[in-house]
Amino acid sequence: MLAVTILGNNSAIPAFNRHPTAQVVQTAEQSFLIDCGEGTQMQMNQYKIRSSKIDHIFISHLHGDHYFGLIGLLTSMGLLSRKHELHLYAPEVLKTIIDLQLQVANAHLPYELHFHPLKNEGIILNDKKIIVECFKVKHRIECWGFLFKEKKYLRKIEIEEVKKHDIPTAFFERLHMGEDFVSENNTVVKNELLTSAVAPPKTYAYCADTIYDEELIEKIKNVDLLYHEATYLHALQQKATTRFHSTTLEAATIAKKAGVKKLLLGHFSSMYESLDDFKTEACSVFENTELAIEGCSYMI
Amino acid sequence: MLAVTILGNNSAIPAFNRHPTAQVVQTAEQSFLIDCGEGTQMQMNQYKIRSSKIDHIFISHLHGDHYFGLIGLLTSMGLLSRKHELHLYAPEVLKTIIDLQLQVANAHLPYELHFHPLKNEGIILNDKKIIVECFKVKHRIECWGFLFKEKKYLRKIEIEEVKKHDIPTAFFERLHMGEDFVSENNTVVKNELLTSAVAPPKTYAYCADTIYDEELIEKIKNVDLLYHEATYLHALQQKATTRFHSTTLEAATIAKKAGVKKLLLGHFSSMYESLDDFKTEACSVFENTELAIEGCSYMI
Numbered sequence: 019m020l021a022v023t024i025l026g027n028n029s030a031i032p033a034f035n036r037h038p039t040a041q042v043v044q045t046a047e048q049s050f051l052i053d054c055g056e057g058t059q060m061q062m063n064q065y066k067i068r069s070s071k072i073d074h075i076f077i078s079h080l081h082g083d084h085y086f087g088l089i090g091l092l093t094s095m096g097l098l099s100r101k102h103e104l105h106l107y108a109p110e111v112l113k114t115i116i117d118l119q120l121q122v123a124n125a126h127l128p129y130e131l132h133f134h135p136l137k138n139e140g141i142i143l144n145d146k147k148i149i150v151e152c153f154k155v156k157h158r159i160e161c162w163g164f165l166f167k168e169k170k171y172l173r174k175i176e177i178e179e180v181k182k183h184d185i186p187t188a189f190f191e192r193l194h195m196g197e198d199f200v201s202e203n204n205t206v207v208k209n210e211l212l213t214s215a216v217a218p219p220k221t222y223a224y225c226a227d228t229i230y231d232e233e234l235i236e237k238i239k240n241v242d243l244l245y246h247e248a249t250y251l252h253a254l255q256q257k258a259t260t261r262f263h264s265t266t267l268e269a270a271t272i273a274k275k276a277g278v279k280k281l282l283l284g285h286f287s288s289m290y291e292s293l294d295d296f297k298t299e300a301c302s303v304f305e306n307t308e309l310a311i312e313g314c315s316y317m318i
Numbered sequence: 319m320l321a322v323t324i325l326g327n328n329s330a331i332p333a334f335n336r337h338p339t340a341q342v343v344q345t346a347e348q349s350f351l352i353d354c355g356e357g358t359q360m361q362m363n364q365y366k367i368r369s370s371k372i373d374h375i376f377i378s379h380l381h382g383d384h385y386f387g388l389i390g391l392l393t394s395m396g397l398l399s400r401k402h403e404l405h406l407y408a409p410e411v412l413k414t415i416i417d418l419q420l421q422v423a424n425a426h427l428p429y430e431l432h433f434h435p436l437k438n439e440g441i442i443l444n445d446k447k448i449i450v451e452c453f454k455v456k457h458r459i460e461c462w463g464f465l466f467k468e469k470k471y472l473r474k475i476e477i478e479e480v481k482k483h484d485i486p487t488a489f490f491e492r493l494h495m496g497e498d499f500v501s502e503n504n505t506v507v508k509n510e511l512l513t514s515a516v517a518p519p520k521t522y523a524y525c526a527d528t529i530y531d532e533e534l535i536e537k538i539k540n541v542d543l544l545y546h547e548a549t550y551l552h553a554l555q556q557k558a559t560t561r562f563h564s565t566t567l568e569a570a571t572i573a574k575k576a577g578v579k580k581l582l583l584g585h586f587s588s589m590y591e592s593l594d595d596f597k598t599e600a601c602s603v604f605e606n607t608e609l610a611i612e613g614c615s616y617m618i
Contacts, residue, residue, distance in 0.1 A: 030393070030394070031394045032359060032360050032363065032394070033363070037360070038390075056356055056359070056360075056386075056387060056390040057356060057360055059356070060332050060356075060357055063332065081423050081425075082389060082390055082419065082423060082425075083390075086389055086390045086393075087356060089382060089386055090356040090383075090386045093386075097330050097331050098331065111422050112422075114418065115415070115419060118415055118418070119415060122380040122409075122411050122412075122415070122459075123381050123382060123459065124458060124459050125381075125382075159422075159424050
């Protein structure tokens with residue numbers, strides 16, 4: 019199971035009860051928070067996202083609508099007596115800001131906060147069930163996208179077959195990976211006899227705030243779900259470009275060229291009360307488009 | 319007209335849809351923001367408090383639940399193209415935090431932000447219709463209370479009488495202040511003939527976060543409305559003291575000893591879902607007590 023729940027879908031100024039950017043990627047066991055605009059902890063309360071299940075937080079860039087809620091969340095985790103460690107992946111200077119804010123409050127977090135400054139593209143987290151990579155996106159300041167890849171065994175063990183052939187449990191890991199079993203007397207049991215194929219691992223790409231940028235295509239190729247910002251309808255393409263943001267048609271074009279399965283649009287400008295046109299415009303280029311709506315979970 | 323509108327009445331962790339501390343003191347023309355916990359700008363949207371009417375912001379101390387919403391509000395004011403200057407009164411190091419957060423976002427406010435570090439007790443704002451003084455309160459870190467005093471003429475001019483006695487308009491200001499008029503031929507017209515008494519100016523004291531502290535009494539004596547925190551019910555007096563907070567009975571005792579007209583309780587701990595007992599307990603010591611409820615305005 020891999021899903022993303024939207025906590026904030028608006029751009030910089032909160033409006034129409036829409037909140038600044040935050041979303042949670044969820045597996046059966048864990049939650050991963052991406053960006054943390056002001057009010058994220060209240061949105062988590064609202065939508066029953068438990069902060070104790072979050073061990074990893076990813077901050078794309080240091081525009082306030084993507085991180086002003088972080089210090090409040092970190093502090094609240096402390097006040098809720100969190101003991102287990104937390105990992106934070108973000109542009110380096112964020113650590114200075116957090117340290118300063120804790121220091122002036124004479125506050126100490128009762129848990130270990132591991133800060134991982136984002137420096138190079140590539141794997142930043144290799145967890146039991148998930149791999150996270152970061153990649154650069156083009157915005158007005160340093161900005162990072164995140165690619166979530168479910169980690170799955172290549173093959174599922176067929177337990178009856180395995181018993182029948184008396185395969186030792188110590189070999190299960192290698193069975194999962196597709197190896198044939200060779201017994202002590204050199205009998206070979208083909209892996210296909212002992213295992214079956216599983217659904218391919220799912221992938222989710224979060225492109226943060228970005229100008230229309232075809233260099234993204236290679237980085238997010240064929241993902242199951244792509245989150246791409248669409249701050250403006252396409253009539254404001256010039257404005258979008260000037261501000262290093264994207265429009266509906268631009269997001270949809272990236273989705274199409276990258277051959278992704280589904281597109282999720284977000285970061286809507288406070289200019290727009292109704293979001294209907296965002297979907298209509300994007301679908302004209304890439305049909306399998308959905309709008310990121312706060313409180314909704316999207317299965318990946 | 320002097321009133322205070324509550325935007326956040328909870329202590330550190332947001333809970334039960336209660337928000338961290340923020341309130342707005344309003345005259346007919348102006349709004350003054352006191353403290354600015356996370357989500358204050360959303361609460362302002364919710365309760366139709368226009369940020370353009372706020373020219374002065376007062377931050378009591380640098381615990382996050384009193385200022386984490388400030389940088390978001392300042393930034394949004396900028397994005398809304400505010401041009402007129404804003405005055406911020408706060409502990410000095412807040413300026414460093416704000417400057418750093420603007421700098422990493424490569425952001426510039428399009429309006430002038432005048433930072434007034436709180437250093438000594440006394441008058442910090444002497445405006446057309448209001449005087450604001452700050453005073454020290456005892457909390458775990460440097461913490462300030464604020465005293466709002468309506469500025470009013472001593473006397474109201476009776477325009478018919480003034481016409482009858484041919485008083486020049488240049489003398490009106492002195493009439494307001496209670497002076498008799500002396501004409502060129504030394505005729506004295508008594509001030510009481512020309513003016514009448516007005517209602518005394520109203521006063522509001524905001525005591526921020528504070529331990530039970532009888533030194534407060536002199537500073538807030540006889541105010542029309544006293545906001546005093548009551549983080550806990552009185553059963554948790556020991557906990558309150560340890561954390562430099564107050565209980566219901568302690569807040570009510572201060573109100574009683576200071577002879578204030580009315581007491582407003584706030585900063586309720588997230589331990590309590592229902593607030594009924596806060597009122598019952600406080601009223602047992604000081605009857606004219608109200609609870610600070612979000613979205614409610616209290617006339618002073």
